[in-house]
Amino acid sequence: MNFVDELRWRGMIHDMTPGTEEQLNKEMTSGYVGIDPTADSLHIGHLVSVMILNHFQRCGHRPIVILGGATGMIGDPSGKSQERNLLTEETLRHNQQAIQKQLKKFLDFDSTEKNRALLLNNYDWLSKFSFLDFIRDIGKHLTVNYMMAKDSVKKRIAGEGDGMSFTEFSYQLAQGYDFFHLHEHFQCKLQMGGSDQWGNITTGIELIRRKTGQEAFALTCPLITKADGGKFGKTESGNVWLDPEKTSPYAFYQFWLNCSDEDSKKYIRIFSLLSKAKIETLEKEHDNAPHLRILQKKLAKELTIRTHSLEDYEAAVNASEILFGKGTAQQLSKLSEKMFFSVFEGVPQIKIEKTLLEKPIAVEDFLAEMTEIFPSKSEVRRMLKDNAISVNKSKIDDTYTFSHESLINQKYILIQKGKKNYYIVIVV
RNA sequence: GGGAGAGUACCAGAGCGGUCAAAUGGGGCAGACUGUAAAUCUGUUGGCGAAGCCUUCGGAGGUUCGAAUCCUUCCUCUCCCA
Incomplete structure (x- = not known):
């Protein structure tokens, strides 16, 4: 199976450096993507990169995941987020473990195959660098002119914003150094990522070329969008996480089920491993x-099933x-x-005293005052x-009163506001 | 430092002495339709009640029978001139 062809029909290629395809056809290649370990779980926004690596591995290449423990502390200038919090090393390790556990569902880390996946944390090498060593050994190889030509930098300098700190400006060097480091220690010749990473990736390629004279490659995928222009992977309640504690499997399932027709055609190519023929058949159906x-x-x-279980x-x-x-x-x-509770997992639960139901209660009093639903x-x-x-599950009108008879199995009452908003009242 | 203007409900934005709980649009919520959709249509969008009442129009005072609307002052923002 040809990796580039595979990604191409799935609509997952935005841009590549010349020669990328030839390199991949020539030999088993190591390629990496970076992930910010800011939480102890991945969310579905990360999944695109993960799927790229999955295809990469299935095509016989070696995927490497870099957790940006160090770079995550700096903050990629593309997002105008506030000052990043420094993660403690302890948190970093905790997040790393949790994320690796999730990655194992998509990538093979443990087999004896020579293309088994690798998980590294750039904190392990970047944290050892002294400032002096860094500017002397790395900074020296790239001109400020080159760095300023990047879109992500240009926009910030030309724009009306608050300018750009030196820290943010250095970000591309740090990420570029990662690539160089992997190239030296793991024969990694390819970096992949979202199309917004192009500038950072090419900085790495340039660094490798100047320091070693060798060639390295970039491959980016389009940023995932929704047909209605909204941001992918967000619901009213925030990110859709892979961690079942953060997003229940039920909510996770619902997220995908509720995709629009148009989006689902795009997403099924990106997020499933189904063959081209199979997908086209499904589309017709x-x-x-x-x-x-x-x-x-x-x-x-x-x-x-893949993320959670059957x-x-x-x-x-x-x-x-x-x-x-x-x-x-x-x-x-x-x-x-x-x-019952597994069905209504994640539904807001309100606990009330059993004695409150001893005499009938008017609807308004119960719903607004006692339970504050x-x-x-x-x-x-x-x-x-x-x-x-x-x-x-039965519609009520203003004559309804709450009492013991409202209880299901002596224990709970299911309230619905409209079709989709559920609340459970539990007596204790 | 000097001058001009503006601050209205979730947002935008009318109102400029009584008929204003405050037009209109967007957003939100709900109903119908449907595919747990999109589009569309309808209702609703300060609180408590049966009528009615109570608290809201940057803050604090004042004028008036009566103010979001007039006056004083304070705060904040925008624009113009130096």
């Missing part, structure tokens, strides 16, 4: 019956059916407690008028 959401379901399935996937499908299917109060009460009684009244509130 999808277009014939778009409401079945064949692509979204397939995509969600592939990724949920059991998690099945539970997510099950939960989705209860939540969005024609679930009824009867069905709800049939669920075991364990199943709604911000005010007026809000509750409005929602009731709109026919938007359900208790235990």
Whole structure:
């Protein structure tokens, strides 16, 4: 299998340096991408790079992941984020372990194959550099003129912003040095990344060329977009993480299931390993019956199983059916407690005293004051008028009162605001 | 330092003495339709209530029967001149 061809039909190539393809066809090549270890989990924005490495490895090359423990402290100037927090070494190691565990689902680190993946942390070499050594051995090889010609720098200097600190300006050198280091110690000849990394990558190539006279290569992929112009990988509740503690498998599954038709065609090429023929067949089926959401379901399935597990996937499908299917109060009460809470995992839970339900309580009082699910009684009244509130999957009106009889299995009440917003009240 | 102007609900932006809880647009939320979609249409978008009442228009005072609207002062922002 040819790596470049594979990425090409998947729409994952934005740009390459000349000769990249020849190099990859010539021999097993080591290539790397960098990841910022700012959290102890990857999110789906990272997944593109990871998938590139996955293809890279399946095509017989050796993938290397660099955690930017050191560079992450500096901050890539492309984002105008505030001062980065310095990660302690302890946190760094913790994050590294957690991330590696997740990467193992996508890359083979442990086999005896000679192209098994490698995970490194640039903190291990950059932290040992003295300032003097760095500017003498590295800074000397590149002119400021060269560095200033980069788009990411030009924009900041020409722009109206607050200018650019020397620290940020140096970022490309640090990243460039990484490439050089890997080239020297791991025969790494290729760096990959998002198209926004092009400038940083070519700095590394230039550094390698000047210091060693040898050639190195770059390959970038387009930044992932959504058809509606929104930012990929974000939901109302923030990033979509791979860590099930941060984003439940159910929410993860739902994220992919809710992709638009247009996006899912793009995403299934990027995030699944399905063959070209298979994807094209699925697309045809999808277009014939778009409401079945064949692509979204397939995509969600592939990724949920890979990232989490088959059991998690099945539970997510099950939960989705209860939540969005024609679930009824009867069905709800049939669920075991364990199943109930796994279906409604991640749903806000409100605990109340059992004694409060001894006498009937008016809807507004219960929903606005006792449980604070709604911000005010007026809000509750409005929602009731709109026919938007359900208790235990049944619509209610303003004559409804809460009491012991509202409880499912003596224990909880399921409140719905509209179709998608669930709340669970638990008596204690 | 001198001059001009502006600050209104989540945002933008009308209102310039009573009919203003405050136009309109966007956003949000909900309903219908649907594919847990998009588009569209509808409702709703300060609080408590049955009518009605209470608190809101940068802050604090004042004029008036009555102020988001007039006056004083303070704060903040924008523009122009040096």
